[in-house]
Amino acid sequence: MIDATLERLEESRSDAPPELFVQGTVRRESGGFVVSLALRDAFGRGMGEREVRVERQSCEAVEGMGALVLALMIAVARPNLAPHTESAQEPGTAPPSSEPPSSTPPSSEPPSPPPVRRPGRAATGRELPRSSSEERPLRLLVGAGGTASLGVLPIAGLGFGLRAMVSPRSIVLVGVEGGFDAGASVEARGGEVGFQMFSAAARVGLSALQTPRFELIPNVDLRGGLIRTSARGLRTVESDDRTVVLAGLGVLARAKLGQGFFAEVLPEVAAVFFRRQFQIRGGGPLYDVHRVGAVEARLSLGLGYEFR
Numbered sequence: 001m002i003d004a005t006l007e008r009l010e011e012s013r014s015d016a017p018p019e020l021f022v023q024g025t026v027r028r029e030s031g032g033f034v035v036s037l038a039l040r041d042a043f044g045r046g047m048g049e050r051e052v053r054v055e056r057q058s059c060e061a062v063e064g065m066g067a068l069v070l071a072l073m074i075a076v077a078r079p080n081l082a083p084h085t086e087s088a089q090e091p092g093t094a095p096p097s098s099e100p101p102s103s104t105p106p107s108s109e110p111p112s113p114p115p116v117r118r119p120g121r122a123a124t125g126r127e128l129p130r131s132s133s134e135e136r137p138l139r140l141l142v143g144a145g146g147t148a149s150l151g152v153l154p155i156a157g158l159g160f161g162l163r164a165m166v167s168p169r170s171i172v173l174v175g176v177e178g179g180f181d182a183g184a185s186v187e188a189r190g191g192e193v194g195f196q197m198f199s200a201a202a203r204v205g206l207s208a209l210q211t212p213r214f215e216l217i218p219n220v221d222l223r224g225g226l227i228r229t230s231a232r233g234l235r236t237v238e239s240d241d242r243t244v245v246l247a248g249l250g251v252l253a254r255a256k257l258g259q260g261f262f263a264e265v266l267p268e269v270a271a272v273f274f275r276r277q278f279q280i281r282g283g284g285p286l287y288d289v290h291r292v293g294a295v296e297a298r299l300s301l302g303l304g305y306e307f308r
Contacts, residue, residue, distance in 0.1 A: 004067035009074065019081055020047065020074060024066065030212040030256075031137070031308055032056055035066045039073050047077040055137045055308065137308050139167040141175070141254075143264050145302015151293035152225070152244060152272060153183030153195045161300055165203060165217075173205040173217060188280055188289050191233030195278075195290065197244070199225035205252060215262075217252040223270065227292075229278060242278070244292055246270040254304060266300040 001024075006012060024037045032055040039047040050073055054065050142164045149157040159182055165175030183195040205219030227242040250268025257263055275292045 001063050001066050001070070004063055005070045005074070008067055008071040018042070020077060022070060022073075024070075026062055026066075029053070033062050035062060035069070037066065037070055037073060039070075039077055041077075041081055047080065048073050136167070136169045136171070138169055139173075140307040141165045141167075141173070141304055142307075143262075143302055143304035145264065145300050147179055147181060147298060147300045149181055149296055149298045151296035152227070152246075153181060153197060154186050154290045155184040157181035157183045157195075157197065159197075161302075163203075163300075163304075165205065167207070171207040173203075173207065173219070175203045175205070177201040177203060177221070177223075186289050188287055191231060191280070193278070193280060193289050194230040194232075195227060196230075197225045197227045199223050213256045215254045217254070218250075219252060220247070220249055221268070221270075222247050227276065231280060242276040242292075243274060244276065245273040246296060247273070248296070248298070250298075257303075260305050260307070262304040262306065264300075264302055264304040266298075268298050268300075270296045270298065272296055 019042060021040050021042075022037060023040070024035065027034050027036075032053060034051060034053050036049070036051045038049045041047055050069050052065055052069050054061050056062075142162075144162050145160065147157075147159050147161050149159075159180045161177055161179030163175060163177040165173040167173045178200050179198075181197045181199070183197075185192040185194045201221045201223035203219050203221040205217040207215060207217050209216040223246045225244045225246070227244060229241075248268045248270025250266050252264060252266045254262040254264050272292055272294055275294065277288065277292075278290045279286045280289050
């Protein structure tokens with residue numbers, strides 16, 4: 001890292017006494033490393049501290065980013081260093097005088113103590129440029145799991161869903177979802193009518209809370225579905241297919257299980273548009289079988305994986 005820092009400063013190694021000393025630590029965190037650097041001068045005075053996150057799992061990335069930040073810290077600290085002639089002396093001592101000794105007898109009063117230099121803090125008061133690695137990384141979240149719904153299909157619907165969301169280096173996530181739900185069969189006039197729904201949704205979420213082990217993503221979605229019926233012993237009226245449109249609110253909760261893997265739960269509530277009535281004909285008259293509700297409650301449980 002020292003050679004990489006000198007290369008960025010366009011300098012080479014020298015045998016002269018060092019003007020600055022650096023102390024650094026590297027610790028691993030979720031998805032990368034955190035590099036901490038502290039700079040001091042020859043007197044031990046603090047000349048600035050800096051911490052930077054590296055979103056990669058390689059030593060080359062740590063060395064490159066550490067060298068960049070260290071070069072910036074050195075460039076900022078050098079104008080605040082004491083003159084080189086002063087660095088060779090002990091702090092608080094006056095330089096030797098070149099004038100001849102005075103013939104005036106010494107005074108009986110005790111000499112005044114030399115002024116005390118206070119450590120400067122100019123370097124720590126200046127803001128270093130933000131590194132590009134401190135920006136949020138590009139994230140791709142994929143998930144799959146079982147679903148349970150109530151309100152659109154008769155009784156309750158059970159099925160599965162697939163979801164993908166991407167975060168373009170911000171706290172905003174956008175994605176799509178597809179799913180299938182099957183409801184229990186409804187008995188009517190000596191026959192049965194089964195219900196299934198195929199759906200697709202577009203989602204927009206916001207990473208409101210994120211820790212190394214847990215994340216909450218409130219989101220809104222617009223979903224369209226196609227409800228199909230299958231009658232046994234009966235004849236349906238009009239078409240066997242009905243469309244339905246829903247707009248909902250939910251919160252995706254993610255708990256980390258391992259490297260890249262998460263347990264996910266997504267409860268949500270949606271308003272239903274274009275409520276449909278399903279009827280059957282049993283020997284002449286029409287009979288109502290099911291009417292889509294005004295509100296749907298849905299719960300999804302599954303596993304997810306995050307790509308960075």
